[in-house]
Amino acid sequence: MKLTINGAVKEAPDALSVTGLLEHRQVKMPDMVTVELNGVILERGDFGTTVLQDGDRVEFLYFMGGGRE
Amino acid sequence: MNLSEQQIERYSRHIILPEVGGKGQERLLAGKVLLVGAGGLGSPAGLYLAAAGVGTIGIMDADVVDLSNLQRQVAHATPDVGRPKVESAAEKFRAINPDVSVRTYRERLTADNALDILRDYDFVIDGTDNFAAKFLVADACHFAGKPYSHAGILKFDGQLLTVLPGRTACYRCVFKAPPPTGAVPSCSQAGVLGVLAGVVGTLQATEAIKFLLGKGELLTDKLLVYDALGANFRKVPLRRNPKCPLCGEAPAITELRAEAAPVCACKPGEVCPV
Numbered sequence: 001m002k003l004t005i006n007g008a009v010k011e012a013p014d015a016l017s018v019t020g021l022l023e024h025r026q027v028k029m030p031d032m033v034t035v036e037l038n039g040v041i042l043e044r045g046d047f048g049t050t051v052l053q054d055g056d057r058v059e060f061l062y063f064m065g066g067g068r069e
Numbered sequence: 070m071n072l073s074e075q076q077i078e079r080y081s082r083h084i085i086l087p088e089v090g091g092k093g094q095e096r097l098l099a100g101k102v103l104l105v106g107a108g109g110l111g112s113p114a115g116l117y118l119a120a121a122g123v124g125t126i127g128i129m130d131a132d133v134v135d136l137s138n139l140q141r142q143v144a145h146a147t148p149d150v151g152r153p154k155v156e157s158a159a160e161k162f163r164a165i166n167p168d169v170s171v172r173t174y175r176e177r178l179t180a181d182n183a184l185d186i187l188r189d190y191d192f193v194i195d196g197t198d199n200f201a202a203k204f205l206v207a208d209a210c211h212f213a214g215k216p217y218s219h220a221g222i223l224k225f226d227g228q229l230l231t232v233l234p235g236r237t238a239c240y241r242c243v244f245k246a247p248p249p250t251g252a253v254p255s256c257s258q259a260g261v262l263g264v265l266a267g268v269v270g271t272l273q274a275t276e277a278i279k280f281l282l283g284k285g286e287l288l289t290d291k292l293l294v295y296d297a298l299g300a301n302f303r304k305v306p307l308r309r310n311p312k313c314p315l316c317g318e319a320p321a322i323t324e325l326r327a328e329a330a331p332v333c334a335c336k337p338g339e340v341c342p343v
Contacts, residue, residue: 007303032248041243041310059305061243061292063253064221064228065200 001054014054018047027060034061070095076168080122088284094122098168100281101125103190105178105206107158108132109256109266110220111196112144114274119162119169121278126162127190129174130154141263178202180327183209192277193217196270199255200247205327207232207240211315212325216280218273218288223254225262225297227269230288230307231276235316237289242310242317265297 003012005025012024018037022030035042036059042050052058072080072091076098083089083097100123104111107130118126132154134145142154149157155173162171174186178197183205187193193215195206203219210217211234219240220229232239272293279285291304314321 029252032252034243039306039308043312061305063200063244063248064223064226065198065203065253065255
């Protein structure tokens, strides 16, 4: 299926969960990523059970801080 | 307020803009903006706000200027190393524009001082350098009902979001809580292209000015993500999160408190997953 991930169209295996997509895209530190699916921020607890559909728009949003820890 | 002849000349390039005009310039001169942090983001934001004639600028920072700051914190110069950042920045802002009243707070924003200080301002610029402080700014602005510009920079990337508390998506709608200490690299660990602070800090100043003027479309309900290497700006649409712990339907956070970064839960000897 085709997904739009952070604005770019990417091919992904069918019936993938959000957790599966994070693995498939080899996202580093998946625990630190906020995922927005079709404009809605997902609860982290729903990553494993949310199955993606062809045409979905997915945004991986990252913490971005500044100078120090 | 009547603009003096000197002011009409100083602000002529603003006044000639139909969206600003004399009325808009007077609004800027009556405006009060607080910079939380006088570092990478706060420096360019403050310099442009001062030049624009924003009448009152508050600068809050407890640190002194360090040599390693000068690669991006453009309000500070080499002779300022060792001086309090608020003092160094205030001097530059006043030199650019004597119309501006600069107030300095040589302290960190805390749950105890935040609401008292924020009360006096129209708009807040988050130029802090750590997650505990970013969450505190977001929470304090929520409880004070003050609009703010959130921003972060790292390596070659930056992102920002303007929040009108209770009306548009907030920082916690997207990022619920601070990451565990050390889980996300900081600029001192991972580096940052100095000019990123200028790009993002001036965008924050633009948001403050648009807010004060009441013109244009604010960067609300969208996260602007800037990728300097790819020369790409992208707006990610956001909406308010009903499960937001701060502004959602059943918020867990009902008063301002310090947000301690969680410590990772590994046992001694284990490899930390974060």
